[in-house]
Amino acid sequence: xxxxxxxTFRVPGGSxxxxxxxxxxxxxxxxxxxxxxxAAEADMVDLDARIDARQEALYAESVGGGQRAVxxxxxxxxxxxxxxxxxxxxxxxxxxxxxxxxxxxxxxSERAHHFLWRIRKRVPVPGRIxxxxxxxxxxxxxxxxxxxxPEQIWRARYEEINAFEAELTEQGVTVLKCMLHISPQExxxxxxxxxxxxxxHWKYNPRDVDARARWxxxxxxxxxxxxxxxxxxxxxxxxPSDRKWYRxxxxxxxxxxxxxxxxxxxxxxxxxxxTERARIVESVIT
Amino acid sequence: xxxxxxxTFRVPGGSxxxxxxxxxxxxxxxxxxxxxxxAAEADMVDLDARIDARQEALYAESVGGGQRAVxxxxxxxxxxxxxxxxxxxxxxxxxxxxxxxxxxxxxxSERAHHFLWRIRKRVPVPGRIxxxxxxxxxxxxxxxxxxxxPEQIWRARYEEINAFEAELTEQGVTVLKCMLHISPQExxxxxxxxxxxxxxHWKYNPRDVDARARWxxxxxxxxxxxxxxxxxxxxxxxxPSDRKWYRxxxxxxxxxxxxxxxxxxxxxxxxxxxTERARIVESVIT
Numbered sequence: 001x002x003x004x005x006x007x008t009f010r011v012p013g014g015s016x017x018x019x020x021x022x023x024x025x026x027x028x029x030x031x032x033x034x035x036x037x038x039a040a041e042a043d044m045v046d047l048d049a050r051i052d053a054r055q056e057a058l059y060a061e062s063v064g065g066g067q068r069a070v071x072x073x074x075x076x077x078x079x080x081x082x083x084x085x086x087x088x089x090x091x092x093x094x095x096x097x098x099x100x101x102x103x104x105x106x107x108x109s110e111r112a113h114h115f116l117w118r119i120r121k122r123v124p125v126p127g128r129i130x131x132x133x134x135x136x137x138x139x140x141x142x143x144x145x146x147x148x149x150p151e152q153i154w155r156a157r158y159e160e161i162n163a164f165e166a167e168l169t170e171q172g173v174t175v176l177k178c179m180l181h182i183s184p185q186e187x188x189x190x191x192x193x194x195x196x197x198x199x200x201h202w203k204y205n206p207r208d209v210d211a212r213a214r215w216x217x218x219x220x221x222x223x224x225x226x227x228x229x230x231x232x233x234x235x236x237x238x239x240p241s242d243r244k245w246y247r248x249x250x251x252x253x254x255x256x257x258x259x260x261x262x263x264x265x266x267x268x269x270x271x272x273x274x275t276e277r278a279r280i281v282e283s284v285i286t
Numbered sequence: 287x288x289x290x291x292x293x294t295f296r297v298p299g300g301s302x303x304x305x306x307x308x309x310x311x312x313x314x315x316x317x318x319x320x321x322x323x324x325a326a327e328a329d330m331v332d333l334d335a336r337i338d339a340r341q342e343a344l345y346a347e348s349v350g351g352g353q354r355a356v357x358x359x360x361x362x363x364x365x366x367x368x369x370x371x372x373x374x375x376x377x378x379x380x381x382x383x384x385x386x387x388x389x390x391x392x393x394x395s396e397r398a399h400h401f402l403w404r405i406r407k408r409v410p411v412p413g414r415i416x417x418x419x420x421x422x423x424x425x426x427x428x429x430x431x432x433x434x435x436p437e438q439i440w441r442a443r444y445e446e447i448n449a450f451e452a453e454l455t456e457q458g459v460t461v462l463k464c465m466l467h468i469s470p471q472e473x474x475x476x477x478x479x480x481x482x483x484x485x486x487h488w489k490y491n492p493r494d495v496d497a498r499a500r501w502x503x504x505x506x507x508x509x510x511x512x513x514x515x516x517x518x519x520x521x522x523x524x525x526p527s528d529r530k531w532y533r534x535x536x537x538x539x540x541x542x543x544x545x546x547x548x549x550x551x552x553x554x555x556x557x558x559x560x561t562e563r564a565r566i567v568e569s570v571i572t
Contacts, residue, residue, distance in 0.1 A: 184571035269487035285470030
């Protein structure tokens with residue numbers, strides 16, 4: 001049997017003591033699934049139907065009192081495609097069942113609180129698929145690379161994150177975390193493409209080039225976050241993202257597999273069908 | 287030139303002194319646009335592109351400091367298709383640019399506040415297309431029909447709503463309000479269909495049949511809300527909704543026309559393109 005996406009893209013390791021070697025993972029790799037864009041597009045139609053059916057059941061389940069939800073966490077360097085995943089993968093889902101949260105630099109008020117304070121407020125409610133566009137991982141990524149807090153503070157956060165995500169699991173939120181893995185060459189091309197197109201200038205920020213200069217520091221910070229915070233309850237997946245269509249296919253597949261394992265169920269009605277049918281038939285409005 | 291959807295479906299009247307006669311408006315009418323479902327589906331592809339392009343520009347405009355947003359208000363009897371519009375019309379929009387709020391019966395805490403308190407919290411932020419699935423109009427609809435507050439209270443609300451919507455206009459939020467107009471016969475069929483399909487039981491609520499028994503009271507309440515709260519800044523549209531595909535086509539067209547009139551613009555970058563290009567080209571990561 002073919003390997004699932006969850007088996008294929010789970011961050012390698014299996015031991016928290018072995019460093020994650022991101023450089024050994026090919027950002028242009030296609031180990032399973034479609035070999036070209038048109039095959040991926042055909043697959044996406046099926047994935048849409050798979051995701052849609054389970055999402056509706058998950059939503060319905062919550063109307064019947066169910067507590068389960070899903071949280072898809074997206075992290076990646078600038079231009080890695082977090083926005084594209086929201087458009088093309090989250091865009092498959094009925095928006096009624098979707099809850100998107102984008103985390104930019106924290107405000108002064110947010111910085112005055114614990115780093116998880118603003119995150120907790122955006123955890124998806126029951127029945128929803130939540131998407132975090134950046135997340136609490138920024139607090140061990142940019143915060144670490146830019147030394148925004150002392151090392152002893154950010155170093156303690158890995159365990160705080162694990163405790164937080166265990167809490168989410170316990171309350172019924174299934175967490176899946178995707179690192180959108182791109183090569184520095186691909187990033188340069190995408191940044192240049194933004195400069196070429198005036199309708200993309202709003203996405204261009206000169207500071208992204210400053211962050212790019214610290215590429216290896218960021219990769220090291222990612223590698224440590226992946227190693228310390230990959231758990232069976234809240235696994236990390238490394239998604240080859242140099243090809244946009246493959247990235248979308250992988251994440252849609254991870255989401256479909258996750259929803260299928262949850263197997264949400266439409267709740268039974270707490271009414272008598274024959275009685276209700278009679279009430280409707282008798283209620284003739286003239 | 288063909289009439290626009292905004293001209294065609296604007297609630298008839300032009301005078302606040304003349305009652306709105308909903309019974310004279312055909313819920314199965316198709317005064318403009320596609321004559322069948324397959325023609326509508328072809329149109330929807332174009333509408334998707336029209337909406338998508340403007341939505342992205344609206345979002346981008348807000349990144350550049352723009353304050354404009356759009357608010358689509360959906361009201362209608364049970365089964366009229368508010369959920370279907372969210373799935374099929376709001377589902378066209380990049381979810382990043384969407385902000386959906388569903389207003390069910392207010393909680394005790396919400397009831398302790400002014401009726402607009404919970405509404406104001408959900409007004410779309412700049413750059414977003416907001417969708418209200420039910421809205422502040424419930425406070426002059428169900429509240430009136432079920433006598434949940436004294437008449438002098440709900441009667442004062444029409445002017446409070448107009449003042450609130452004028453405020454929205456002033457702060458840059460373009461409001462369009464759609465009443466999904468269905469016939470009582472169509473409602474009976476849809477309620478029966480929900481009973482027939484166990485995967486739709488979660489949508490069935492016996493109280494919907496109680497509300498159905500007060501059909502004419504609800505129509506009268508709608509007619510008065512449409513008459514008193516139809517303004518040039520926040521117009522009411524009556525959308526023939528007995529055919530789902532036509533309902534979706536009308537609302538997508540109203541949204542496209544509204545966005546095209548707004549004509550949002552991509553903001554110019556505040557950086558020097560040549561400088562940035564050189565910085566990227568020079569930042570070779572090995």
